[in-house]
Amino acid sequence: MCGIIGYVGTQNAVPIILDGLKRLEYRGYDSSGIAVMNNNGFDVVKQKGRLSELEALISQRPMSGYMGIGHTRWATHGKPSDINSHPHLGSQNKIAIVHNGIIENYRQIKERLEQKGTNFVSQTDSEVIAQLAEYYYNGDIVEAVIKTAGNLEGSYALGIMCLDEPDRLIAIKKDNPLIIGVADHGIFIASDVPAVLAHTNKVYYLNDKEIAVLTKTSVEFYNMDREPVHKEPETITWSIDSAEKGGYEHFMLKEIMEQPRVLKETVQSALGCGDNRRIIDGLDVSRFNRIVITACGSAYNAGMVSKYVFEQLCRITVEVELASEFRYKDPIVDCNTLVILVSQSGETADTIAAMREAKRKGAATLSIVNVVGSTIARESDYTLYTMAGPEIAVATTKAFSAQLVLLYILAVSFAKKLGKITKEAADNLFAEIASLPDIATGMLKRIDPVQKYAATCVGYKSIFFIGRNIDYAIAMEGSLKLKEISYIHSEAYAGGELKHGTISLIEDNTLVVAISCCERLYEKIYSNAEQVISRGAKVLFIGNCIKAVPGERLEIIELPKINELFAPSLSVVYLQLFSYYVAANKGLDIDKPRNLAKSVTVE
Ligand code: AGP
Numbered sequence: 001m002c003g004i005i006g007y008v009g010t011q012n013a014v015p016i017i018l019d020g021l022k023r024l025e026y027r028g029y030d031s032s033g034i035a036v037m038n039n040n041g042f043d044v045v046k047q048k049g050r051l052s053e054l055e056a057l058i059s060q061r062p063m064s065g066y067m068g069i070g071h072t073r074w075a076t077h078g079k080p081s082d083i084n085s086h087p088h089l090g091s092q093n094k095i096a097i098v099h100n101g102i103i104e105n106y107r108q109i110k111e112r113l114e115q116k117g118t119n120f121v122s123q124t125d126s127e128v129i130a131q132l133a134e135y136y137y138n139g140d141i142v143e144a145v146i147k148t149a150g151n152l153e154g155s156y157a158l159g160i161m162c163l164d165e166p167d168r169l170i171a172i173k174k175d176n177p178l179i180i181g182v183a184d185h186g187i188f189i190a191s192d193v194p195a196v197l198a199h200t201n202k203v204y205y206l207n208d209k210e211i212a213v214l215t216k217t218s219v220e221f222y223n224m225d226r227e228p229v230h231k232e233p234e235t236i237t238w239s240i241d242s243a244e245k246g247g248y249e250h251f252m253l254k255e256i257m258e259q260p261r262v263l264k265e266t267v268q269s270a271l272g273c274g275d276n277r278r279i280i281d282g283l284d285v286s287r288f289n290r291i292v293i294t295a296c297g298s299a300y301n302a303g304m305v306s307k308y309v310f311e312q313l314c315r316i317t318v319e320v321e322l323a324s325e326f327r328y329k330d331p332i333v334d335c336n337t338l339v340i341l342v343s344q345s346g347e348t349a350d351t352i353a354a355m356r357e358a359k360r361k362g363a364a365t366l367s368i369v370n371v372v373g374s375t376i377a378r379e380s381d382y383t384l385y386t387m388a389g390p391e392i393a394v395a396t397t398k399a400f401s402a403q404l405v406l407l408y409i410l411a412v413s414f415a416k417k418l419g420k421i422t423k424e425a426a427d428n429l430f431a432e433i434a435s436l437p438d439i440a441t442g443m444l445k446r447i448d449p450v451q452k453y454a455a456t457c458v459g460y461k462s463i464f465f466i467g468r469n470i471d472y473a474i475a476m477e478g479s480l481k482l483k484e485i486s487y488i489h490s491e492a493y494a495g496g497e498l499k500h501g502t503i504s505l506i507e508d509n510t511l512v513v514a515i516s517c518c519e520r521l522y523e524k525i526y527s528n529a530e531q532v533i534s535r536g537a538k539v540l541f542i543g544n545c546i547k548a549v550p551g552e553r554l555e556i557i558e559l560p561k562i563n564e565l566f567a568p569s570l571s572v573v574y575l576q577l578f579s580y581y582v583a584a585n586k587g588l589d590i591d592k593p594r595n596l597a598k599s600v601t602v603e
Pocket of ligand 1: 297394484599
């Protein structure tokens with residue numbers, strides 16, 4: 001959580017940092033701040049609230065500088081407040097820092113420094129970094145940073161400025177992402193690529209415990225022994241347009257609408273001649289007797305959908321585990337297990353920990369990741385990239401869809417390699433997957449029924465999602481999407497499970513969204529719908545095999561026909577739009593829902 005950015009160069013750092021923070025706001029948005037260095041020393045502004053409030057403050061009290069650091073916060077230690085906002089300064093006002101991560105031993109460091117007379121002003125763990133760096137500072141900021149980092153336990157990505165060394169901006173990281181961007185007018189540090197895309201597509205990825213020393217015209221890298229480290233820059237292919245709203249009211253809507261293109265490029269990379277194809281073709285699957293998929297949130301739901309596809313086609317057991325649970329359960333994995341990590345950001349702390357635990361136990365790890373160069377992408381044995389481009393809305397849509405198609409393609413490829421299906425059957429399945437982008441394009445031209453129905457749903461206190469088999473798995477994603485952006489309580493149930501308890505929650509005018517794309521199970525899910533209607537519920541049926549007719553308590557939204565294994569890619573488009581329009585009609589901050597952050601880099 002939290003986004004950090006820093007700049008040193010020939011232009012005014014303030015607008016550059018504010019613009020970068022806007023593009024990092026998805027990482028946290030309960031407070032923000034900026035510190036710049038100018039000829040008078042440090043100038044710091046920080047406060048609780050959205051970045052727009054910080055911008056308003058700065059427009060009334062202009063500031064400028066050739067170097068600066070900025071922060072957008074998702075509070076972990078210390079409530080959102082002006083004083084707990086970053087940047088933090090040491091008590092001698094010599095060192096300013098921004099921090100993304102958690103310092104686990106901050107209490108011990110704080111006590112130690114307090115005994116030596118240091119006066120702390122905030123409740124954060126981060127302030128100890130500024131105070132400790134000042135304590136160690138003896139005329140050499142790099143040395144002070146190395147000593148400080150040597151004392152820190154936990155995770156950090158840091159931007160550091162020192163009053164006595166006004167030409168240097170220092171960065172260091174451990175277990176949280178940090179990139180260095182090189183533009184013609186200056187050098188950047190940032191938590192993520194979109195923050196620098198307006199200025200450069202040339203970036204270095206910092207590894208754990210590497211230090212970057214930036215000046216207006218150069219960047220040098222060192223290890224903790226202060227030996228120089230040689231690094232090669234990488235060229236980012238994402239365009240700045242992909243990180244703009246492009247005329248849409250919200251990033252989420254834009255990203256939903258981008259799905260046909262994202263699906264097409266992702267399918268192409270795996271079935272055409274892209275890197276994904278090379279990796280999938282090269283995988284020796286005969287050595288695996290188990291597949292474990294581990295991930296969080298929506299990425300976990302993508303894993304749940306694909307479990308049905310893998311098991312149906314490969315006849316191999318697939319377990320799907322929440323990464324936050326997997327890491328602590330002494331998982332049963334060995335060198336014959338393939339552990340698949342699914343993550344948009346590639347920086348989710350729980351998924352990283354799960355990956356490391358799987359590797360420690362000798363399992364092969366394959367990741368499906370969107371952010372190039374992210375920790376999971378770099379550390380897993382094999383990496384497949386979703387071609388979603390930057391995803392800004394906190395609620396994932398296009399990255400989820402891209403994860404699904406890569407998982408489908410993996411499942412079909414594995415089934416073919418294992419001899420469970422013929423080449424001809426595999427080619428037919430690949431052709432169906434390749435048809436998804438065009439079908440999604442058609443669906444996105446006919447969104448009126450979803451939009452209209454969603455507008456009638458703002459008053460519900462609770463909405464249930466049901467489905468059977470693979471429709472149940474995608475119902476879980478529909479439910480998660482709704483609760484995260486509309487703040488309406490929601491749960492997903494397997495249709496057959498209702499009678500075992502949940503049906504007691506159904507009362508007059510409860511809404512139940514039923515997904516029906518498994519034709520062989522239509523009568524079963526229809527009977528579940530009737531059971532809830534007869535207890536006063538209303539039902540919104542979304543599917544491609546519905547024989548019922550709409551009525552006072554039954555609304556139907558049709559989906560195009562497709563193999564049931566791939567139908568979740570279609571149902572999810574209307575489920576996303578349903579949530580989007582419910583939230584839009586409630587007037588909520590859709591791209592930045594309360595209490596959430598897109599990239600959960602803390603435990
Ligand atoms: C999805 O809409 C959520 N914002 C969230 O559940 C997300 O999928 C989860 O935090 C995992 O993130 P990752 O894909 O970046 O690992």
